Every structure is written in structure tokens, then in C-alpha cells.
Amino acid sequence: MSAARRCRPPRALAGLFVWRLRNAGIRQIPYRFVHLYHIANDRLITFQYFNFLKRMYVTQYNKDLSQRAKPNSDSTVSPFHDLQQLDQEKKVVHKISPVSPVHRSWSETSSRNELRDMKSAAETEDSVIPVGARSKEDRQWKEMKLRLDDLPGILARLSKIKLTALVVSTASAGFAMAPVPFELTRFLLASLGTGLASCAANSINQFFEVPFDSNMNRTKNRPLVRGQISPLLAVCFAASCGVPGIALLTLGVNPLTGALGAFNIFLYTCCYTPLKRVSIANTWVGAVVGAIPPIMGWTAATGSLDAGALLLGGILYSWQFPHFNALSWGLREDYSRGGYCMMSVTHPELCRRVALRHCLALIGLSTVAPVLDITTWTFPIISLPINLYISYLGFRFYRDADRSSSRKLFFCSLWHLPMLLLVMFTCKKSVLEKEDKGDLPGRSHKRAMEIRLP
């Protein structure tokens, strides 16, 4: 039954995608949606999905370290070691080149963009370009004039489009896990609304953090830092994404989802961003920010906040800690100089303990899932290996507290989450099964009512 539900008429979907292609200002979005569609449908594509994730993070990390490898660095020797390690990792990633034409055409488009963007020295995704060429362009004076054909790339980077795509995919996982029949329009509206809200939040975040971003290696190539776009335009873009996004969620889906979306934007821009410079509590707030999208997906589908929504949110909340704490371990110098209050700098012991604690919590949460009737009992069993593995890496990170264990934990968290969500989806308890067993509370209520009324 669920298989039949998944086989949507391809023509209607193609029509939707063409519409989106025309309307999307950003060139890369159609490919993201194809990714999402495939994720909902076909297991094979997640292989490319996490490749794309790995490639994105490896290249970002590579850039980060290659920038540090410039003669300016007088700090530890380890960056040089890691650069070699990363080169090997990079080679591995390139070898597992994905088969689907979708992914290839995406990387082709991005390389075409690169060739054009070279003149405006935009950030490139291809890590093969040597550091020397990029830094030479950085040294030139550039006219602060907005070129319209650069705009899509600039806006993509302003809205952190890749992070947005991840957020949208967690929201769609929440939608998919809800125990109601799948409605395509609702799903697409919810995904689009969430994506727009996420773009708005990310843009405002970058707007607030310009001088800090310019001082940190990881973020110094952002559009506002480089002056490629004016702050006014960034705010207008954020408003023009946020307002329609929230309106779409409130009117097109349901008010609860809209409220959650608005709350999440507020939490991210007005709580998390300023709090980063004031107290380490920002990590917990940030974890809530990450946990809300799947809850939004669930409420979009069912219209109410069930225990299942909170469980999914809980899983994502717990996942944020090993992910972020491991990432922040390698950025301690930049955080310290930039004035960010992060656990990895101020309370390193706490940082590692929290990461480990939440890895273990993931095991616990996976076990609760069948109790709440969201998945069958095969879910905790199948997910146990990956949960144990990330907990093991979390334990190693706790014990060793060094760069290699933190990186291992970080990269593991990148594939662990999509895999976990995928396994959850495949172990989802079908709606029909529940109807047969008379488990659904609504139905049993109705039956009880029928018995009472003569």
C-alpha cells in the first residue's frame, strides 16, 4: 500500500518541477528538490545525498585548513598533517563519484558558475583550485557594484543554501514519519515554507555577524564580509524570504507550523546569534533550533503536536551536540580570538561529556520510538549498530580529546543522521496496520461512541 502511494504520476511531478525551475531565482534549488523527491522515494539516492554532504564538508574543511596553511600560521604543527590526511579523504570522496546524472549535472553547473565567478572571486566549491590563485584575487580591490548575474550565487551563499537544504530534508523526514496518508501538495508547501524560513534566518544571522565572520577562517568568504552585497539588500532578501515563507506555512499548511517557523526564526536570529557571544548556553538554544524543523514537518502533516513530533525533535536535538561539539573542537583558536563563548573553549571537559551523553541519548530515543507506535521494533535493532558506532566515537572523543577523534566524530555525525532517519522511515509503522489493530485513538473513540449511543 505504501509502495503504491509512493508511485506518483511522474508527469505531474515534472510539471511541478518545471514551475519551480522557472520561479526559483537560485539555480541550484531544482536539483535540491529532486534530491528530496528521490529521498522520499528511492533509497539509492541517499548514497549521493550523503556524498554531497561529505563533499561539501570535506571541501569546506579543506578550504579552512588550506587557508591556515599559509605562511602566517605560527600555531601548531598539526594543520599540516591534517592537510595531507584530508587530501587522501578528498581522493576517496572523488573516487566514489555518483552515478546519477542529476548529481553530475549539479556539479557541472557549479563548475560553470565557478568559471564565471572567478572574475568576482566568489567562493568556489571545487577544492582542486590552488590556494595561491584564490588569495591573489582576494588581494585586489573590487568595485562594490551589484551584478545581476552574480546575484543568485551571492544569495545562495547568503542564505547558506546547503544548510537550508539539510534543514528542509529533516523537516521532510518529520513529515514522512507522521502517521497520516501522504499528501504531496502539503509536503511540497511545507518544504518550501521551511526552506524560505531557513533562508531568512540564515541571512539575518550573516547580517548580524559581519566583523566576526571576517575574523574567522571558516566564514571569511561570506558575501557580506566581501562586500558583494549591501546590508540593506541582505535584510530585504531575508524579509522577502521570511514573510512569504511563514505566510505559506500558516495559510497553506496550518497555523501551528507557521507559528513554529516564526518562532524558530526568532530563536535563531534573536536568541542564538547574540547569545553566542555571551554565554555557552547558545549551544543548547542552537540544538532546539535544529530540533524544530522535523517537528514542523510532523505538524504540517498531522496538524498537532504529538509525542512522535517531540521524539523526532528530541532525536535531532541530541544529534546536534556530537555534531557541533566535535566541529567546534578544531575551531578553538578562532572562537577565542573572535570572542565567541563556546564550550570547547571555556569548558572543554563539559563539551566532550555533553557530546558523549547525547550520543548515548540517541540510543535511548531510538528505543522509545516503537513504544510510541511510530516505528516497528526493528528500528532500534537496526539502528543499534550506527548508534553504537557514534557513541563509541563519542567515547573516544571524550577520552582522547584530540583533533583526530573530534574530526572522526564530526564526519560520522554527517552520515549518521541521514542514515538514522532513513532507517526510521523504512521501519515506519504503516497507517493501515494501526487501523487493523484498532490502535488509532480516533477510531477506537468512535467505536466506543457507537457502542454507547443506542
Next chain:
Amino acid sequence: PPAHSHSDWIGPPDKHSNLRPVIFYVPPGESALERRLREARQEAQASNQRFWARHNRAFRQEKEEFIYSRLKAKGLEMRDESGQKATLNAEEMADFYKDFLSKNFKKHLQYNRDWYKHNFRITFLMGQVALVRALRWLRWRKKNVEQ
């Protein structure tokens, strides 16, 4: 930047502050509002530059001192036999990072407040200037259409 240009120019990151300096274009018919905007941006740029240049210099200096004192405590020299600069590993540096962050906490709080104020004011002024320009353009267009 070339003399005939009609726009602002942004340069490479400064060596000390890592901020990119902007050279502002002063149009011949600059209105009072536009001048206020330009001056606000210049002031923010100068204040940011001052803060970060001093802050980063202090960071580098204190880091050197820390490494030196730690190496001396361990009985090593600044440069080893091969002539390479001796460094401490990340775990030892962590103490320094923690210390530096807590020492500069108040400074950062003050700077945050200033930066947010600057940022909002500049963006608000930009909005006003853009609005005035748009209205002017609409009026000019209406005049052209009527002619």
C-alpha cells in the same frame, strides 16, 4: 580604485584587523541624508578597524608570550635544532584560549553593543536613502511620461 568610478570600492582584508576597507564614493550632488549615511559607514569602519587591529595584535602578542613561557617552563628554546619555530600542541594552547576569552569578555560585550548599534543605524539610513532615490526616480519617470 579608478578616479572615474561612481561606486564604492572594497579592498583586500587588512593585515591586522582582517576587515576589508571600503573607499566611499562621494557623488557631486550628495544630499544631507546620503552624507549622513556615508559618515556613519566611515565611522563604523574606523571604529571596527581600531577595535580589531588592537584586539588581534593583543592576541598575537599574548600568544607569543604564552608559548614562550610554556616552552621555558619545559626547558625548550623557541627554535629547535632544525631552526623551526617550536610550537605547543592544541591541548596546551587550550588553556591560553580559555584565558584570553575570559579576559576579553567585557571588551567584547561593549563592542557587541556598539556594533549592533552601528549596523542598525547604517542599514536604516541605507533604507531611507534607497526610499528617497526610488521616489525621486518615480517622479522623474512620471515627468518623462507626461512630456
